[in-house]
Amino acid sequence: MRFTRHRLFWPLVALVALLVANTINTPDFLGLRLQDGHLFGAPIDILRNSAPLLLVALGMTLVIATRGIDLSVGAVVAISGAVALSFIGSSSDPGALSTVLVAVGIALALCFVLGVWNGFLVSVLGIQPIIATLVLMTAGRGIAMLITEGQITTINSAPYRVIGGGYWIGLPVSILIAGAIFALVAVLTRRTALGVLIESVGINPEASRLAGVQSRSIVWTVYALSGLFAGIAGLMISSNVMAADANNAGLFIELDAILAVVIGGTSLAGGKFSLAGTVVGVFIIQTLTLTVTILGISPSITPLFKAIVVIAVVLVQAPIVRRRMSSGPPRPTQTAPAPKTPVEVAA
Secondary structure, X not given: OOHHHOOOHHHHHHHHHHHHHHHHHOOOOOOOEEEOOEEEOHHHHHHHHHHHHHHHHHHHHHHHHOOOOXXXXXXXXXXXXHHHHHHHHHOOOOOOHHHHHHHHHHHHHHHHHHHHXXXXXXXXXXXXXXHHHHHHHHHHHHHHXXXXXXXXXXXXXXXXXXXXXXXXXXXXXXXXXXXXXXXXHHHHHHOOOHHHHHHHHHHOHHHHHHOOOOHHHHHHHHHHHHHHHHHHHHHHHHHHXXXXXXXXXXXXXXXXXXXXXXXXXXXXXOOOOOHHHHHHHHHHHHHHHHHHHHOOOOHHHHHHHHHHHHXXXXXXXXXXXXXXXXXXXXXXXXXXXXXXXXXXHHO
């Protein structure tokens, strides 16, 4: 059937299967409760935990659409939290809103510059994306360690806590921030020429250049956005725990982001991309993580289950598998009638 050939069909099937399995194991898994004007429940936990990963995965989607990759987002997450908390912790009034706004501005500006640096290495110097971003991936956590002086920095600031742990109109603020940024990116890439330009650069960079597309500027832009989105994710993560851990903040988040993009149907070869698919991929990863926790399985085994889900979804999305599934059983071949002999023709 036609809908089974849609790129989001099997990712959605996997997500629904996880939700159904959890509901069978825990009947009130999808239940919500209102307490002190705030919504609580497993669906809210999934959405809240998905917010930082969704931001990183959005930037990764745009980068991969241009045939690139960004391995530095985990380090940028750590740098963002380290800069913000170090500034707030060293200020005379950590609880002041102005202090928090300045800290957030400095952290995001630095992350944006780091993204611009990655874009410069890739688009201007022509370094392979995996090598260019590997430099910052390696050095980034060292930079975060220098900022925090090798210590886990903790603060007590009510305004900063709102970013990752606050609520507004009953929902976690992190969900609202991630949703607003997703909507903005969707509008920019699907209602303007930006999305077409990104896809054209990913499909054929040389042809797009000959057609007048500023491919260098496009590549530079997506890496800058990837750094900025990773910076916002770093603020969420550090705000949720009110601490900056340069060693563990954002650890392996780049791998989860790539997995989410691949599960959502975006090809690592560049070109066509799916923001909605990325969202579904993020939800699958976070639902699977929560499922493992509910079942009492050791978190160290979670990557194994992620790998199983990724392999299953990628296999059913493979072109050869989709062709065989959509073609159905082979039809019997009809042999042509044998030519008549001269005697039969005369008769």
